[in-house]
Amino acid sequence: MKSKNQNIVLDIHEKPKAMNWISLSFQHLFAMFGATVLVPILTGLSPAVALISSGLGTLAFLLITKGQVPAYLGSSFAFITPIIAAQTLGGPEAAMLGSFLAGIVYAIVALIIKGAGYQWLMRLLPPVVVGPVIIVIGLGLAGVAVNMAMLKDTTDPQTYSLLHLSAGLVTLALVIIFSVFLKKGFLSLIPVLLGITGGYIYSLFVGLVDFTGVREAKWIQMPDFVTFYTGVNFSWDIVLLMVPVAVVTLSEHIGHQMVLSEVVKKDLIKRPGLHRSIMGDGVATIIASLIGGPPNTTYGENIGVLAITKVFSVFVIAGAAVFAIAFGFIGKVSAFIASIPTPVMGGVSILLFGIIASSGLRMMVDSKVDLGQNRNLIIVSVILVIGIGEAIIKVSENFELHGMALAAILGILLNVILPGRKEASGDLTDVEDHISK
Template identity: 60%
Template sequence: MSKAVLDIQDKPTSGQLITLSFQHMFAMFGSTILVPQLVGLSPSIALLTSGIATIIFLLITQFKVPAYLGSSFAFITPILIAAGGVKNGESVHPGNAMIGAMAVGIVYGIVSLLIWKTGYKWLMRLLPPIVVAPVIIVIGLGLSGTAVDMAMNFKGEYSFLHFSAALVTLFAAIIFNVYFKNILSTMPILLGLIVGYIYSAIVGIVDFTPVKEANLFQVPNFLIPGVHYEFNVTSSILLAMVPIVIVTISEHIGHQLVLGKVVNRNYLKEPGLHRSLLGDGLGTFISALLGGPPKTTYGENIGVLAITRVFSVYVIFGAAVLAILFSFFGKAMALIQTIPTAVLGGISILLFGIIASSGLRMLVENKIDFGNNRNMVIASVILVVGIGGAALRFNESFAIEGMALAAIVGVILNLVLPGREKEVNNLEE
């Protein structure tokens, strides 16, 4: 393994700090602002809370884990369900999604407490790849119809002009991801959005009115409980959001393992999975308290670490500060809101496909044997229940549906079907 240019606790020079921090901010920027755009939340709040959540994470992990927290794609569908969809670019009931996200943060805290007291092996046994991977596939494929509709249609009707913008965006992102091997390859989403936006402006499908009307500096649109919405916890909100932690906790563990390999540390032991998970959960809770989407550690920024060999937590902290400052730049935030839906659709085709493919990759990397009927049954049921949109309805306000139901069914099947004992023994070895 090549030597680090700057190790975890190394302090960069002022010039290095600024340039390297900007690099990390741009790496996460495209994905972090895309999630709120898709679910009708505020991009400026998403950016602001990503910086705040990252600082919280660094504090809780004792400045030992150089990870950046951005908006989580796993919660796109749950947010849409909890918030009642999007109308005129805004969530119908955004407060419901925030309440659900706060509950997610609390669950993270409970799990981290259990891990602190009992270790993490029980969690690995509860959430093996045969459960988590198919749910990840469901998340990606379940959103595929939304991505294609955004790419092809304008005001409910097919538009070749808008679809062309989506295709330009898609292929630009693919080219940056596949053909570039330097730092540009870690930012295909942001660069694809930029190329697609320029094309859209040239063909005349961008409305610059919001940019002209926006102030240079503008306070983000906070969404505070008791001020902007009534804090009312319901079972439907909790059931839409909370079960997805089955996936996001597994994603968190995976990121910690990959990051540990990149920086040559064992983060499951030091500072400990309980600390990193608590940092993720508290970051999500504070984000929701302010009106931002749930957070997760970002693979894009891990990619930047791997390429640059700059592991300094001070650089990550600098990126968080820049994100907070940038969220108050009103003209820039207004510019983001002018991104055509088709451009977002084009990048979503790639992103949601990558989510599904990452589930397939997890199955392959863990050598899941589909000659084993047990594995075949678990994966098959999760996929059909999740993608088919199955729902378990008890009354109008109490229902478990879609990927949430698929995740719960997967965990139950893994616990009750025979053959699990061998799986547990292999894990502990």
């Protein structure tokens, strides 16, 4: 299973053996599962549909990027608040219409990049902007991960449970131990899956696992699909709620592609091209909107798995996507996965969300963003505080900019307005040169 590069276990186009393939794909499935189903749970959408849309979106992404970008796509946390707000305007159908329009924005940007190149977008979103936005995405999710690990009800701080926290910490400890101390053999490739398995067993012994859903679930069941074109009228309020968030997810996408390029030691922004990966992301979101799933985005959690395991095979990613689609229809299996206690997923998320934030910091370091420059210091500081502090600008009763979207927009504006942009924003060629080495 070793590639020519001894630091890589499986390269992008290498196929694993059958049993290893299944296990490695399951690891990616479990890595994305908690976040992918948490978004629909928080927004009132169907978790089963979210699994199916993430699988279909990932397969579409792999096809559009010519099988050269080993990225898994799942539910986007950036759209949680806009989805909830859109549903108050016209139910789930309104949220799906907004998601469809956000996907169209992606497609338009991809077409512009194909015709005009990607440098204009890189100048608009340089490392001094994208890096802090990625940090905000990771640290903005920190509260979600910690609440998952220590609360019986993730929406109620009064439900603190030391028992739940113990399950989260046991899971986190096991993932860390397996990642650090398993150096050889197949088990060294699946530390996240092993950690979740260990956390599940611990939770089973302490009484945190509920099999009621597994017993009641049917083997084969049809998910609750939703289509936006069956009962919602176009509204500019929906557009203003959903489309601005595309600025955040575009920043996130660029950041993920740069981090992923660093992980796999290939410049994915040049080949297969940023226009292909952005188009793939947009098509995935459009697919999700057509069946009732939340908007999709490339997942930092799965990039974290790639970084830990050094298994970059797109066949493994595709396998996870196929499993996700199948589990959306197999009631017993999806119910069993759903029986994984929330604190177990919280424990894993503490590490994986932290990796997202760390990757943003690493991007700024690799691109030589000089925080000794007041210009850079101001941009980074504003993005971090506005984003993590979840500041809100309410333009009307139904339209508001908040948190990540507001932070990204302010970061872009500051980067354009403040003098010295060319000299101080961080040079993407430094990252590209580092990747090529």
